[in-house]
Amino acid sequence: MTTLRLTLTDDQRALKAGVIDICKRYPGEYWRELDAKREYPEAFVNELTRAGYLGALIPTEYGGVGLGIADGSLILQTVHEHGGNAAACHAQMYIMGTLLRHGSEAQKKKYLPKIATGDLRLQAFGVTEPNAGSDTLMLQTTAIRKGDRYVVNGQKMFISRAMQSDLMLLLARTTPREQAKKRGEGLSVFLFDIRNLKGLEIRPLRMMMNHSTNALFFDNAEIPAESLIGEEGKGFHYILDGMNAERILVASESIGDGRWFVDKAVAYSGQRVLFGKPVGANQGVQFPIAKAHMAVETAQLMRDKAAALFDAGEPCGPEANMAKYLAAEAAWDAGNACIDCHGGYGYAEEYDIERKFRECRLYKTAPVNNNLVLAYVGQHVLGMPRSY
Numbered sequence: 001m002t003t004l005r006l007t008l009t010d011d012q013r014a015l016k017a018g019v020i021d022i023c024k025r026y027p028g029e030y031w032r033e034l035d036a037k038r039e040y041p042e043a044f045v046n047e048l049t050r051a052g053y054l055g056a057l058i059p060t061e062y063g064g065v066g067l068g069i070a071d072g073s074l075i076l077q078t079v080h081e082h083g084g085n086a087a088a089c090h091a092q093m094y095i096m097g098t099l100l101r102h103g104s105e106a107q108k109k110k111y112l113p114k115i116a117t118g119d120l121r122l123q124a125f126g127v128t129e130p131n132a133g134s135d136t137l138m139l140q141t142t143a144i145r146k147g148d149r150y151v152v153n154g155q156k157m158f159i160s161r162a163m164q165s166d167l168m169l170l171l172a173r174t175t176p177r178e179q180a181k182k183r184g185e186g187l188s189v190f191l192f193d194i195r196n197l198k199g200l201e202i203r204p205l206r207m208m209m210n211h212s213t214n215a216l217f218f219d220n221a222e223i224p225a226e227s228l229i230g231e232e233g234k235g236f237h238y239i240l241d242g243m244n245a246e247r248i249l250v251a252s253e254s255i256g257d258g259r260w261f262v263d264k265a266v267a268y269s270g271q272r273v274l275f276g277k278p279v280g281a282n283q284g285v286q287f288p289i290a291k292a293h294m295a296v297e298t299a300q301l302m303r304d305k306a307a308a309l310f311d312a313g314e315p316c317g318p319e320a321n322m323a324k325y326l327a328a329e330a331a332w333d334a335g336n337a338c339i340d341c342h343g344g345y346g347y348a349e350e351y352d353i354e355r356k357f358r359e360c361r362l363y364k365t366a367p368v369n370n371n372l373v374l375a376y377v378g379q380h381v382l383g384m385p386r387s388y
Contacts, residue, residue: 055116080256
């Protein structure tokens with residue numbers, strides 16, 4: 001039976017304390033300035049890397065810490081609880097899972113130790129395309145084998161951190177869709193160095209939040225044949241295999257955001273006095289904050305269940321998806337309650353609420369749209385007819 005812990009272990013308390021110590025050195029002013037300039041948090045990411053937190057899920061034999069997804073979730077949640085934004089580096093935790101589970105031993109030894117130390121950054125995940133969106137099987141970027149190389153052509157959209165990453169994990173079509181024997185076949189996944197790669201153009205996109213987002217254009221870009229992870233044509237299944245980890249980790253960031261909003265609202269509601277009493281004494285202010293707190297607590301329980309199942313090697317697709325959905329919705333509701341509590345100050349940059357509000361909204365849409373989570377639960381959990 002999979003055990004679900006309701007309290008942190010001593011090791012986890014120490015892990016959280018270490019993350020908090022780093023976060024204290026990067027207060028709201030740091031994130032606010034980066035947000036205004038749309039710059040990447042290099043110093044923060046480098047410090048997390050040096051402390052071993054971004055290599056937490058890499059096995060010890062490859063230079064990592066060898067922790068489970070529950071511990072990785074705690075790291076990301078703590079960053080967000082203390083006003084930071086781990087989206088700048090969270091992908092490193094789940095992208096490397098494809099390499100770890102499906103890569104060759106030579107590929108693991110080549111990349112994982114350097115990813116763990118920070119000598120190489122694996123932050124770019126090239127999947128989404130302008131004409132495919134969430135319908136991944138319709139992607140059109142091709143990788144055609146020519147001797148000891150693959151020639152890549154196509155376009156990727158909303159690819160984060162491509163300019164801050166050394167390596168990219170790319171999903172591309174190696175067999176025309178009409179020639180694939182099964183609907184989920186014909187796609188392959190590649191891991192390669194994108195530094196100075198000829199034929200790759202990266203165009204930054206100005207987004208609502210500072211997420212280092214780009215459009216990518218591949219024009220006869222040549223990558224080594226040994227970039228292929230696993231078997232050709234099986235890439236879609238490899239990517240799906242890693243999505244539960246992605247859902248759990250992203251849910252953790254939303255939970256952290258939700259806690260930050262609730263804490264901020266509770267503190268302000270007790271300090272702000274109007275009409276002779278703290279605004280928190282008014283049920284119109286107090287009740288939405290209380291509801292937000294309960295929703296965040298509920299999301300954390302589902303995240304903890306998903307993480308426990310994942311670490312035990314048990315199926316956890318429903319739990320991982322539901323955790324992501326519940327956490328994203330809880331964070332959004334907490335953000336709204338926090339803004340309502342602060343009134344006009346909730347829109348002021350110096351309070352950091354509007355920045356966090358913009359950042360948390362992303363997770364209702366990505367890395368999977370919440371409507372698709374509902375469709376997944378309806379079809380695969382409840383057995384209802386397919387809706388998409």
